[in-house]
Amino acid sequence: MPRSALVVCALALLTLAARPAPAQDTTTQRGVRIGLTYQPGTKPGVVVLPVTGPDGDSVRAILQRDLDYGDRIEVITGDAITSTASTQTGGGGSAINYGVWKSLGAAALVEAAVGPLGVHVVIHDVTAKRAVRTGDFSLSGAPQSPEWRMAVHGISDEIERWITGVRGIARTRILYVRGNRVYVIDSDGYGERAVSDAGTVLAPAWSPDGRYIAYSRLERRGWDIIVHDLVTGSSRTLAATPGGLNTTPAFSPDGKSIAYAHGDENGTDIYIASLAGNGRAQRVTVGRGTDNISPSFSPDGGRVAFTSGRSGHPEVYTADVDGSNVELLTPFNFGDQYYRSNPDWSPDGRLIAFQSLLNGQFQVMTISLRDRTVKQLTSEGVNEDPSWAPDARHLVFTSSRTGVKQLFVLDTESGRARQLTHAAGARLGAWSHWLDHVQ
Amino acid sequence: MIGKTRVVPAALLAVAAAAACSKKQPPAPPPAPVQAPNQDSINAARAREDSIARAEQARRDSIARAQAEADRLRAAHDAAVNTLTQVIHFDFDSDALTDEAKAALDAKIPILNANPGVQIRIAGNTDERGSDEYNQALGQRRAAAAKRYLTQHGIADNRIEIISYGEERPVAQGHDESAWSQNRRDEFEITAGADDIKGVQ
Known part of the structure; x- marks a missing residue:
């Protein structure tokens, strides 16, 4: 049963998360009592590379936000990411410099391209220095329509599953x-x-x-x-x-x-x-x-x-x-x-x-x-x-x-x-x- | 009827004027044979005038009495409606009827007995504290408590509907005990026979 498999994964992850570690909390909102400490460092750092194709910027923004809201991944953003990404993408398909991404804290890279048939996604393991997973997803509806956004949320949830072993919750209402x-x-x-x-x-x-x-x-x-x-x-x-x-x-x-x-x-x-x-x-x-x-x-x-x-x-x-x-x-x-x-x-x-x-x-x-x-x-x-x-x-x-x-x-x-x-x-x-x- | 009452005063004036003129003449002529009939006609006119005035008065008194009776009935009706729709209040998270609530319900019973055609609906309400959902059930229990009290005192079950509004219809909008205590209540709505309600002495 898929549910029991999911429970095992969830339990395994919770066991990991429960390990004692120095408490450092910068993102918790005031007034919320914390049961377990929130440690950005224990979550895998992930960079979502600029997404090519029509509405790529919107797709990237949704993926980044969904992975962040899932609370299992540290989405790495900022100027260093932007400038590094600009040297490694841009249609030429230049080779990915895993060493640079590792130095920026990334454990994984998400590469996505919007094409006529949908979205092609590649997950790179930065430590192993290779692509570890690829998948194709269809999009439906006009860009930014409810069905289009739900399709992109579905991509986020699969990416989260590939990286953490646990499905994300973006495709929900x-x-x-x-x-x-x-x-x-x-x-x-x-x-x-x-x-x-x-x-x-x-x-x-x-x-x-x-x-x-x-x-x-x-x-x-x-x-x-x-x-x-x-x-x-x-x-x-x-x-x-x-x-x-x-x-x-x-x-x-x-x-x-x-x-x-x-x-x-x-x-x-x-x-x-x-x-x-x-x-x-x-x-x-x-x-x-x-x-x-x-x-x-x-x-x-x-x-x-x-x-x-x-x-x-x-x-x-x-x-x-x-x-x-x-x-x-x-x-x-x-x-x-x-x-x-x-x-x-x-x-x-x-x-x-x-x-x-x-x-x-x-x-x-x-x-x-x-x-x-x-x-x-x-x-x-x-x-x-x-x-x-x-x-x-x-x-x-x-x-x-x-x-x-x-x-x-x-x-x-x-x-x-x-x-x-x-x-x-x-x-x-x-x-x-x-x-x-x-x- | 109206034409007649207009004619009578004019005739009286003519008779009175004639009598006044005859008195002012200095040389007293031989006793006028018309004097006695004159006096009679004056007396008769006065009598008629008095009788008309009495009738008028009686008519006014009758209208006033009818008006007073109508006012009394209307006041009794209004008082009965007020008593019947008098709100009762509850303690926090409770459907127990307080002594005050029981007194208010006791006052409704003779009115319901005197007006068998009247039907009512009791709506239970809560304050904003507590769970929104649990408050739906608490409001239902408050309405049921008042209905149970009335049926136990002889009011037919099928004359009383109940409903719960939970915390969805506050009468006071504040967020303090003063507002909360006003909102923890049963409201009573007359759903049939409202216009014909008779008061009780």
């Missing part, structure tokens, strides 16, 4: 709520567009293949779960949920069913309904009048994590999808107040991210499913609604640190954070899987 609509934005912060009609909407979620989204919308008589097809543009109401409160949809990993919370006069409980089915829903939780909400599937689809108020205040629990083997996951008093919610199960199955009230403000934390180790990942402003990237390393979350709610992306290994959205009021981010078949 993030859903969120801003004002009265659901929006989507590319992982690099480009291409924001609305994907819902105007209304009171909450809790957007992706299908695993990235074709469908689901969200909760306020109607006259309650909240409905809307399933929207991004390809055809059509929407429908999840038939299993007539009336009352229906919210926090989560697609199962096989994409065939949706777990969601349904509330009426007897509390709110979690149900699972088949997307193709007859509208019948299978009940997961028996909250006896309490609130049970925000389900998140384990990667194998066998368990769900959710928020429950059954003990008198919100805590995170896990249960089998048939409702058995309920476990309180966050039984500890991490802060001064009891309130933990909005779990998101990491794609590698190891951690659950959640928000915890601490000194009256929410902060994003993770808890290990193996040994229950808790890590606090944020500390400045209010930080909530974490959602994992498919690499199980980056999280998107809502932060008020700029004074208004915006989405931020956090590298949980290095602590480096970047602002993803810039239009005020973004919240409830949901990170997609890899969008291999989506333009």
